[in-house]
Amino acid sequence: MVQQPDLTTILGQESQPIEFVTGLIGLEEWRQFVLITHPAGEPLRLLQSLDNPRLSLIVGDPRQIISDYQASLTEADIQKLRYEGDPRFLESDEPDMAVYCILSVEEEPFNVTVNLLGPVIINWKTGLALQIVLTDADYSSRYPLTSSLPAHSSSNRLPEKEGE
Amino acid sequence: MLVLGRKIDESFIIGDDIIVTILGVEGDRVKVGIQAPSHIRVLRQELYDTIKEENLRAAKLSAQTNQTLLPSLRHLFQEEE
Numbered sequence: 001m002v003q004q005p006d007l008t009t010i011l012g013q014e015s016q017p018i019e020f021v022t023g024l025i026g027l028e029e030w031r032q033f034v035l036i037t038h039p040a041g042e043p044l045r046l047l048q049s050l051d052n053p054r055l056s057l058i059v060g061d062p063r064q065i066i067s068d069y070q071a072s073l074t075e076a077d078i079q080k081l082r083y084e085g086d087p088r089f090l091e092s093d094e095p096d097m098a099v100y101c102i103l104s105v106e107e108e109p110f111n112v113t114v115n116l117l118g119p120v121i122i123n124w125k126t127g128l129a130l131q132i133v134l135t136d137a138d139y140s141s142r143y144p145l146t147s148s149l150p151a152h153s154s155s156n157r158l159p160e161k162e163g164e
Numbered sequence: 165m166l167v168l169g170r171k172i173d174e175s176f177i178i179g180d181d182i183i184v185t186i187l188g189v190e191g192d193r194v195k196v197g198i199q200a201p202s203h204i205r206v207l208r209q210e211l212y213d214t215i216k217e218e219n220l221r222a223a224k225l226s227a228q229t230n231q232t233l234l235p236s237l238r239h240l241f242q243e244e245e
Binding site: 022024025026027038040041042043044046054055056057058060064065076079080102103104105106107112114115117118131133135141142145146 | 202205206207208211212214215216217218219220221222223225226227228229233234235237238240241242
């Protein structure tokens with residue numbers, strides 16, 4: 001088996017630490033994460049656990065897929081995130097608030113879906129994050145991103161890390 | 165499983181700070197009010213299961229995926245024309 005490259009060396013820029021107040025659903029054991037960004041991967045990012053190096057999730061801003069994507073926070077969510085702005089933060093384009101959805105990537109056969117139903121909300125001001133479940137929206141937890149597209153081409157792969 | 169019979173507007177308490185109140189019954193639907201501290205997650209079971217399953221699947225797949233694929237995935241991640 002080929003050794004996987006160290007994600008942080010390949011994927012560059014790490015965000016400030018993010019703490020999931022109640023954990024990702026089903027993954028509550030791990031609360032501390034960072035968001036890793038690399039220009040070649042934009043707009044996708046990696047949500048990397050700080051406690052478990054094997055736990056990383058590929059995420060992207062759902063508004064890239066659905067421009068009028070809606071996710072509103074409940075009173076309880078607002079408290080958990082210690083957020084003080086507009087609950088409809090997506091519409092007001094709150095700079096401190098980010099929304100990401102998690103991708104599921106099957107390689108063989110190539111099949112990529114994104115979970116629009118359970119977005120991750122990050123309050124960068126407090127460093128607190130939350131996975132919410134949209135109870136009043138009609139979004140899919142497996143929204144397909146690959147329909148008729150051919151499998152990835154190797155030319156699109158990330159270039160090898162240059163020597164230091 | 166503990167089974168409790170409750171009338172409308174009656175409550176029960178879980179632990180010290182979770183209060184569940186029966187607000188109404190219409191046919192086969194029961195309306196329940198829940199007061200719980202903000203760190204307690206309250207979700208419909210089927211939604212919880214859906215998201216949990218998808219999180220675990222995404223984490224498992226991601227652990228198997230070569231992350232150098234990210235640049236090829238990025239092209240999928242844009243609104244259809």
